[in-house]
Amino acid sequence: VQLQASGGGLVQTGGSLRLSCATSGLPFSRNAMSWFRQTPGKEREFVAAITRSGDSTFYADSVKGRFTISRDNAKNTVYLQMNSLKPEDTAVYYCAARNGGSNLQYSRYYLNWGQGTQVTVSS
Numbered sequence: 644v645q646l647q648a649s650g651g652g653l654v655q656t657g658g659s660l661r662l663s664c665a666t667s668g669l670p671f672s673r674n675a676m677s678w679f680r681q682t683p684g685k686e687r688e689f690v691a692a693i694t695r696s697g698d699s700t701f702y703a704d705s706v707k708g709r710f711t712i713s714r715d716n717a718k719n720t721v722y723l724q725m726n727s728l729k730p731e732d733t734a735v736y737y738c739a740a741r742n743g744g745s746n747l748q749y750s751r752y753y754l755n756w757g758q759g760t761q762v763t764v765s766s
Contacts (some may be wrong), residue, residue, distance in 0.1 A: 644668040644755050648738050651760030654728055658764070662723040664738030664757050671740075672696075674755075675747055676714055676721040680734035680762075687737065691723060692747035701747055705731075728764045735759040 650662040662678070677692035691712035692701045700712050711724040721738055739753040746752050 644740075646738050646740060646755060646757035648736065648757040648760040651736060651762045653763045653765065655765050656729060658728050659724070659726045660728065660762060662725065662736055662738075662760060662762075664721045664723075666719045666721075666740060669740055669755060671719040672716045674740040674742060675744055676712075677739045677741075677747055677753065678712060678721075678723045678736055679739060679750055680732075680736045681759075682734045687750045688734075689748040689750070690736070693721065694744055694747075703748075725762070728762075730764045730766045733762060733764050735761050 645667045646664055648664045654660055673695055675694050678690040679687045680690050681687040689703050690706055691710055693712045693714050697714050709727045714721045737759045738757040740755040741753045
């Protein structure tokens with residue numbers, strides 16, 4: 644199983660980035676997909692999740708209205724569109740996959756993780 648996150652970079656406050664996570668080796672359409680983020684010295688934090696069919700999405704309060712998670716089951720890829728970025732969004736962003744549709748905001752339920760992509764928002 645491989646999850647390959649990409650699309651991170653350096654952006655100014657108020658800017659946008661689109662993260663992608665291409666997967667292989669897992670039944671993508673049968674996995675809920677999520678994005679988490681982590682900064683040094685802190686625990687991994689839930690950002691957004693999308694159910695297997697894509698009909699439901701969930702967001703951390705800190706990103707609601709600014710970030711949008713989506714998926715393309717034909718391409719085995721999940722996306723995170725990030726708008727109106729703030730310096731506090733600076734982190735390494737990880738995509739993750741899991742079976743099941745509950746407790747999507749808890750990292751301990753995920754077995755498959757991508758390698759992370761760095762997002763840096765300058766003030």
